[in-house]
Amino acid sequence: MTEKQRNFIQRIIDEDNISGKFDQRVHTRFPPEPNGHLHIGHAKAICLNFNIAGEYGGKCNLRFDDTNPVAEEEEYVNAIQDDVAWLGYDWEDRLCFASDYFEQMHALAIQLVEQGDSFVCDLTSDEIRATKGTLTEPGKNSPYRKRSVADNLDLFARMTAGEFSNGERTLRAKIDMAHPNLNMRDPVMYRIIHASHHRTSDKWCVYPTYDWAHGLEDSIEGVTHSLCSIEFEDHRPLYDWYLEKLGVYHPQQIEFARLNLDFTVMSKRKLKQLVDEEHVTGWDDPRMPTISGMRRRGYTAAAIRKFMAEVGVAKRDNVMELAKLEYHLRQDLNKHAERRMAVLHPLKVVITNYSAEATETLTAVNNPEDAAAGVREISFGRELYIEQNDFMEDPPKKFFRLAPGREVRLRYAYFITCEKVLKDDQGNPVELHCTYDPETKGGNAPDGRKVKATLHWVHTQGAVQAKVHLYDRLFAVPDPDSTDNFLEAMNPLSLDILSGCMLERSLADVPAGTTVQFERLGYFCADSDTTNDSPVFNRTVPLRDSWARIGKK
């Protein structure tokens, strides 16, 4: 039953396949503009388009909608390809660029001029706006609307040849200045931009607008279902108008609601501002909702895809909870990430009845969820580090961990009992003296006695010192977009840089990009800045922490 649940797009395609509208073909495309990096919202469109094509045995193109040279850069073209590939999708030989069709589009524009369906307009940008009308009042015809076909052809040729300066003239469709849909009030098809394009260089100085170009791109590529976000619904009549007037192959545009996430912003403009004004370290800052940022943070493509599968596809506005994304992340990492021990805020422990000379090797399980991950050896000795917050001198009722006189288990090692607390001038514990029970090696007491807590720890000898970046949500409020200035809604605690963290020996040389679980703490990913001398780990996501929740109550 659940498998039969089809979203509205699948239903439309099912019907088209029954009617034979597209000869049972399914061909989609993901059409980013290379003017920024992809974010988690784009991932929804990517998954949707590629998955739909996959389900129906169809194809999905990766197409760069590069119609505006002033905003676009090759760096983005490359970054976008990396991101789509990392998400696990393959466009095979269908890497497309709108700019590859500029010649064809230009010829089709001339066809429209010849048909009397478009004209060269000398109005300035301001004048066009002034004659556009308003939401409630119709616009006025351009005085140039009645130009002869011959004049239009001549002028358009001269525009193309570079005789005019930026904004001096446009080519406009001749539709209806009184149309209730503003997009139909003689929209601009070509504008003059004397700028070098990242692919066509200085070949063109007239560039097609989105509305004119997009349907043509879809048509040229033989796309069947052109999936886009909901704000283009108003543009569909224009999409259809162009293709009908031209009499060319006509794909079906279908609009769906884009993804929103709480505690973040998703507009490219705002993300770019965060980067440009250095509120973050770059597009791939692990706090960014960009694909590259999430990748650096340690998110997995599998988790993102699973999340998208569950998000669903509909037309109503939606804001997904970050919690749901994190659920799928933990779900995936729990299954696949190996466990390691690391102490972020070290507190020294001396086992007073353990020999000062001796060390021993213990066996630890790499992943309790995956026997195939095997085991590893860890070193144990007289001096260890445990987590500062695993000890309380005067513990509240529900605190199970170490306290004076209390016995706990050191994971995979021994039971220890806290005998003495050494403190600094301010009264903070700086060192604990404990005793261990040699009978409890491995973590079980032969007499069957139980402890209420198991702590992670690291042997001081051979411990690897590391830097750890603790990330939290970039914004302090669920909907930063609704604030007057979204920058003021930023979370000042979104990054906590810890140094002097102590890692178990086996973490010494892990390559960047490796994600492990630091037991009892969370999932951590070796950052791209990591080196063998100085490892840097990013906290991808903490483990669920019911103790912390008790604390909040």
Place this chain on the structure above:
RNA sequence: UGGGGUGUCGUCUAACGGUAGGACACCGGGUUUUGGUCCCGGCAGUCGGGGUUCGACUCCCUGCGCCCCAGCCA
């Protein structure tokens, strides 16, 4: 205000005239050498008002809310 779209648990999303279901979140319990995972249970919804119908989330009328559009951005 003209046009377009959209209203189902806190958040997403199903049900397409026939018992309003699932996931996350939240709450409670069990297992546990991670206060993790896993398992069990609970909480909670059809925007309002009319109508059609044996029966309405679904169809009709009406009201209300929210989103998008007045770039030579996409």
